Amino acid sequence: MVENLGRIVGKLFLFILFLSCFIFLDAQVKLRALDIAGNSFQQACVGEPFMLEVEMIDIRNSMQVPTIVGLDRFVAKRTGLYMHTVNGKSMIKYSYRVRIDQPGMYEIGPAVITDHKKKQVSNVVTVAVGDQSIAKKTIPKKKEHGNTKEFLRLLVDNNNVVVGQKVPCALRFYYNNNSIELKQIGKPEISSGVIKNVEGPLSGRESIDGISYKYIEWQWDLYPSQPGKITIPAYRVDFDVRPKRAHALGSFSLLFGPNAERKRVYSNAARIQVDPLPLYDGMVQAVGDFRKIEAQIKPAVVKEGEAMVLAIELEGDGDLEAIEIPELTELPKELKYYKSNSSIIEPMDKTTLPKKRFEFIVQGIACGEWEVPQQSFTYFDVHNRSYKTLQTVPFVVTIVPQTTLSGSLPSLQQKSKKEKSRMIPANSIYPINSHGPWYPVTQREPMSWLLFGFLSSIPVGLWLYQLLWVWMTRYWCRNQLLWWRKKQAFWMARKQLKEAIDQQDVTRIYHIFVTLIANCCPESNVQISFSSIKQQLYKKGLSENIIIMWGKFFTRATEYAFMTNNKNKSSYTAFFRQAEQWINRFEAIRW
Missing domain, CATH: 2.60.40.740 (Immunoglobulin-like)
Known part of the structure; x- marks a missing residue:
């Protein structure tokens, strides 16, 4: 009995030992280099960030942060931690954002972690870092639907300067989507220079490869403080893109998920060769163009x-x-x-x-x-x-010399002055003179009565002018300036129609004409409706045929504005043309 029990215990011990060995053998640590989009790569650009990912599979000591050999040589920051467990098999990922400011071939790794007194070591990754000439292009290709991506450019006016020379720089964010809203600009640290005279944001347009882009620009001056090759790292911009669905639904879009999509783009990096100043015997007070x-x-x-x-x-x-x-x-x-x-x-x-x-x-x-x-x-x-x-x-x-009053001062006072002046040290500032007469000032003649009367009449005249202006303004606004209000109404209607044509938004036609006719009606209490507009057109002497044509046009505009199932985009162009013709016809009427 004892012998059988010993055999069972021995088999159980061997099973546990085999299971532990299997678990340790199954533990893995992997190290990968990825670009910002999460794709594997082996080549990076100077000053542009990329990602390092440490993946640990079935590591018991999951709270221990891995140590990556050689990572302290670069600008690196841990950005994320991901944990996942499926069927008892755990996986942990640590993410790092890394930037290398000098070109060359670099080996990073291995990643080392201690698991129950046993070191787990990952592979080593090799990253080639090149200059801007071999960096990826920042101008995106066209998408299938014809629009272009948003991208960021770092512009440097001069890449070969001396210490202390001004280097004008600019950061441009290119876009064509009007639904974009900028949120944050990531500014890298530049330890070998001083940034001054920051301006922006400024806006403009630029054509690149035949495509017209809008851009927002920030400008600044960089003054290098030490010689050598310095790198301006890549900047980043976070922005929100509001989907088209949110524009169509308005405030109701909040009920159907997030109202905007957060995106991030990186610019290119820039390298500047900074030469030392030549030797000079005297003192150099500045660098520049004076x-x-x-x-x-x-x-x-x-x-x-x-x-x-x-x-x-x-x-x-x-x-x-x-x-x-x-x-x-x-x-x-x-x-x-x-x-x-x-x-x-x-x-x-x-x-x-x-x-x-x-x-x-x-x-x-x-x-x-x-x-x-x-x-x-x-x-x-x-x-x-x-x-x-x-x-x-x-x-x-x-x-x-100082001038004195009539006659000379008593000799005692002069002697005391001399004694006081002797007591003042030679390297100090002498006190400002407070004795004796100052420069002679001629007495002015009194003001004439004619000039006094003229100056007194100026405020009275200004008061009368202001009173007359207020009266004329009230009179004209009440009786004479209705034509100006109508002129502004037609100008605003044409402007809103142009915006609707650019955006292909046919639903705005109804509101444009209702607002236009409301501004043209002299009665302030008229409620704008189809029947009231029809009565106004009869009063203006329009024929029955023209009024029937207007009724068809207005009914169609009402359907576009309030009936979503009646939008045929193929007929938008003709309908916009009719709207422009009706504005011109209404402008010829004497309202």
Whole structure:
């Protein structure tokens, strides 16, 4: 009995051991590279994202996140987790979005996970990353029904620049579907540059391969901060597409499922070669294209100790925000200055460039004529790829002595002033003078009575003009300006008819004519119906035959508007033409 029991236990132990080995052998870890649409591929474009998927089958330690060897070399982010179990067989998928910014051949993997102290290792995937020349095209092909897809383009004005040079960039979203609503723009991080002057959204049209597209555009300036090849990664745009069924059903479409479909598109990436600036012995203050530098001081003649404002204006194209207030060089020791503020002056038109204005407060501490020497500004010209220096024109300021009251001040006061002036350090700003007379001011003559009467009559005249204008407006609106209302009614009817023709929406014809006739009727309490319209046409002297033709047209418009089973698209063109003829005929009637 004991021997038989031992045999049973031994067989049970062997069965459990065999089952465990089978389970461990059946455990698998797979690593795949997919494009954004979920298709397998082996080649990606620089800066454009793709997906890595780790699939784990029958892994007992399901809560452990796999480790992918070599993934930390790239820009990667885990984006999803999927779990599935069928007939006791489990499957777990981890998804990662990966971006590689340098071309070449890369091996990613394997994915490693520890399952009951046993390492499970996946395969290794090889991804070829190429430049834009071998990247996939961003212009979609036509669909079968003639419409085109939505797509995104990243445009870069210059792909070979120097450090600090402005690179104009633009992002364009192309579409032809009016049911699109933008939701979110995914902006990648650019660590090797600074983005400034963001503008948009702007709209426009562009023809590509014979197809006219609408587009929405965002513009900005990129200033690279370090040399080398930098990559502007792909941007993404999320948008909703409202189905045609939702347009047809209106508010009732909410009862039949989602009202819009969320979609996402990616742009191309861009690579820019950034060269270092050539060696230069002096100080380089900017990079760009600068035209001129000017300096002026106001006032040019002041008393000793008074302040003047020295302004330097730099005109050109570059990173004006980054240009700091310069130091004034070779200024006479009799002139003290300190920095005040700076501002950017936008151009008035497209023929001029923006300016940056620097202001200084200058104070003369000794009498005489003193020259403010020329000030220099050195920059790297991006067109000629050389260093250039702009200089201001030197000018002279005059410092006059302080004038006193009649006679000289007591010697004691003069002595105390001298002692106070000696106590002021040489490198400080002298206080503004508060003693003695200022510049003489001539007394103005009194205003004449004639001028006083004329100025007093201006507000009275304006009041009378406003009163007359209100009276005339009320009178004209009540009796004389009905023709303007009718003219606007026919203009609006033609505009709505054109929109209905473009959209092939024949249901709008009924509402167009009901609104038109309501605006043309002089009685405000008339209820628009078939019989009331017929009475109005009889009053206007139309013949019986024309009124019968109108009745047929209006009945057909009513059927199109309220009977969904009576829409024959083949007859839309003729019906739209009849609607235009009736508008022209009604406009000739004196309502």
